[in-house]
Amino acid sequence: MLTKEQNERLCRVGPGTPMGALFRRFWLPVCTADKLIEPGGAPRAERLLGQDLVVFRGKDGQVGVLDEFCIHRGASLALGRVEECGLRCLYHGWSFGVDGSVLDIMNIPADKRSPKLRARAYPVVEEGGLIWTYLGPKESQPAFRRYxxxxxxxxxxxxxxxxxxxxxxxxxxxxxxxxxxxxxxxxxxxxxxxxxxxxxxxxxxxxxxxxxxxxxxxxxxxxxxxxxxxxxxxxxxxxxxxxxxxxxxxxxxxxxxxxxxxxxxxxxxxxxxxxxxxxxxxxxxxxxxxxxxxxxxxxxxxxxxxxxxxxxxxxxxxxxxxxxxxxxxxxxxxxxxxxxxxxxxxxxxxxxxxxxxxxxxxxxxxxxxxxxxxxxxxxxxxxxxxxxxxxxxxxxxxxxxxxxxxxxxxxxxxxxxx
Ligand code: FES
Ligand SMILES: [Fe+2]
CATH class of the missing domain: 3.90.380.10 (Naphthalene 1,2-dioxygenase Alpha Subunit; Chain A, domain 1)
Incomplete structure (x- = not known):
């Protein structure tokens, strides 16, 4: 038997929870690779540890995992257009690379863009029929774990x-x-x-x-x-x-x-x-x-x-x-x-x-x-x-x-x- 408090500690994994912090120290599968085969295919909205993510494969074959909601004004990037090496938001055309860098912004002149803008991106490994990602702190990222x-x-x-x-x-x-x-x-x-x-x-x-x-x-x-x-x-x-x-x-x-x-x-x-x-x-x-x-x-x-x-x-x-x-x-x-x-x-x-x-x-x-x-x-x-x-x-x-x-x-x- 667990006390109610212990049970909460054990079961809840959202951001800021103790068990959530533990899970965020491990590489985890975010989807099966067979659902993301086609380069430039539809992005997937996936939820992991209570966090909403978008997973996509650019036309160049590279897989990216980003926060789902666009850093501009929150549209879901799962609706976005997949391009050569990134994902473009439908709403105002901001485009993001697999590393989260902002590749293009369609609704402002290039010289007015802040170089500091960046989407939150997570590391990706495609291995063993699964797409894996790591949501934890960069400085604690372990080597990818093979089975x-x-x-x-x-x-x-x-x-x-x-x-x-x-x-x-x-x-x-x-x-x-x-x-x-x-x-x-x-x-x-x-x-x-x-x-x-x-x-x-x-x-x-x-x-x-x-x-x-x-x-x-x-x-x-x-x-x-x-x-x-x-x-x-x-x-x-x-x-x-x-x-x-x-x-x-x-x-x-x-x-x-x-x-x-x-x-x-x-x-x-x-x-x-x-x-x-x-x-x-x-x-x-x-x-x-x-x-x-x-x-x-x-x-x-x-x-x-x-x-x-x-x-x-x-x-x-x-x-x-x-x-x-x-x-x-x-x-x-x-x-x-x-x-x-x-x-x-x-x-x-x-x-x-x-x-x-x-x-x-x-x-x-x-x-x-x-x-x-x-x-x-x-x-x-x-x-x-x-x-x-x-x-x-x-x-x-x-x-x-x-x-x-x-x-x-x-x-x-x-x-x-x-
Ligand atoms: S909300 Fe994505 S570009 Fe504006
Ligand atoms: Fe069983």
Whole structure:
């Protein structure tokens, strides 16, 4: 349980908030690259950490991220004309380069322009199917953080994003909660649950995994053991939590032996963009991934706007008529996760919850984040700042005989207790 004050500190990310300051120390995705392919194509209005931005690709191919509202008198630059190497406001024709410099002003003679005028521009990296930006102070800008999947051929990954009407912590907590996998995702994890078949997916029929957890330099990693009681060693799934809001989900029998990097990016306090990269050492099918997530259903997800189309007013989208054989009444893992997060309301008050031992990883995530805010207020760096993410991995395996589970992820640097 958190006090109301702690919950506010944890969840709110707008400019001037402590958690907002923490997120502004990391590179974050601002949109998927497939929505910004064409040089000179339509600019995109994107909101990130409660800030309104415009993202565009000039005719020269360069990508810019600027504050959305024109510095002259506030028209949205998302309506603007994209030019060779900049973006021109429709209203009075001010034109801005990707670095924010004012290239032209149409409603005043050149000799009357103030050289001091400049739009607020943010650094951009296009990598791994995503457009990334950094909203924090220039002097603290870390090197761009690469992930292992970025070294694979493009065909070996499927990048998806879905926008959900719920606070980012609700989405992240679902992602770090091993015990819900065998329950909420019963349709995928325990297909024989209703006695309809004897199909088994690894050790997923164990709905009460035991958890062990260790702090690492990038955040923490935890191990969920299943099926140990049945002898024969059982199964362990190791999931890393990557500051401030990332994780890698191991594949295993449940997800077809590949990994999924997921990053929960706050659009604002009540909306989240979930970036998901499924990757493997072989080419992957986007159609398969859409089916598994349930996002191939146009009634539940718009591939055009990337919005998850379910609200608290639409509980009738649940197929209760199918629930004899369909546990959740929904189809697809990501759909089930998003539905739960939305069902909690836009920003859940954690002073009302009752935590138990299966919530260990949730509690640790909150502590790592809240401790990082405290550290920043003492002038220190947040946990995970400037850490190389390339060697972070997730594992689904048999527990090693006689050795600690961390030997399965030898590249993870354990943080020594202070
Ligand atoms: S408001 Fe953009 S040029 Fe005037
Ligand atoms: Fe889930």
């Amino acid at each position: 292992a999947y970025m070294d694979l051929p493009d065909a070996n990954r499927v990048v998806l994003m879905w926008k959900t009407n719920a606070n980012w912590v609700q989405m992240l907590e679902g992602g770090l909660d091993s015990s819900h996998v065998s329950i909420l995702h019963t349709n995928a994890a325990r297909p024989g649950w209703g006695g309809a078949s004897d199909k088994k997916v690894g050790a997923m029929d164990d709905t009460g995994p035991s958890l062990e957890i260790e702090d690492t330099q990038f955040g923490y990693h935890y191990a969920a053991f299943r099926g140990r009681a049945n002898g024969a060693g059982g199964n362990v799934r190791i999931t890393p939590f990557i500051m401030p809001s990332g994780r890698i989900i191991p594949g295993g029998a449940l997800l077809g032996y590949n990994s999924t990097l997921l990053i929960e990016v706050p659009i604002d306090d009540e909306h989240t963009a979930t970036y998901s990269v499924r990757y493997a050492d072989r080419p992957m099918s986007r159609a398969d991934r859409l089916r598994e997530t349930g996002l191939d259903d146009p009634g539940i997800y718009s591939q055009e706007t990337q919005e998850f189309l379910f609200s608290r007013m639409e509980f009738n989208k649940q197929r209760r008529d199918l629930m004899e054989t369909n546990w959740s009444g929904f189809r697809g893992i990501s759909t089930e996760d998003a539905v739960i997060a939305v069902s909690m309301g836009p920003l859940y008050d954690r002073s009302r919850e009752n935590l138990i031992s299966s919530d260990l990883a949730i509690v640790r995530m909150r502590r790592r984040l809240l401790d990082s805010i405290d550290r920043m207020e003492r002038g220190l760096e947040p946990v995970g700042f400037n850490v190389d993410s390339r060697s972070i991995e997730a594992v689904d395996a048999s527990p090693p005989d006689g050795a600690h589970w961390r030997t399965l992820v030898p590249s993870h640097r354990i943080e020594e207790p202070a």
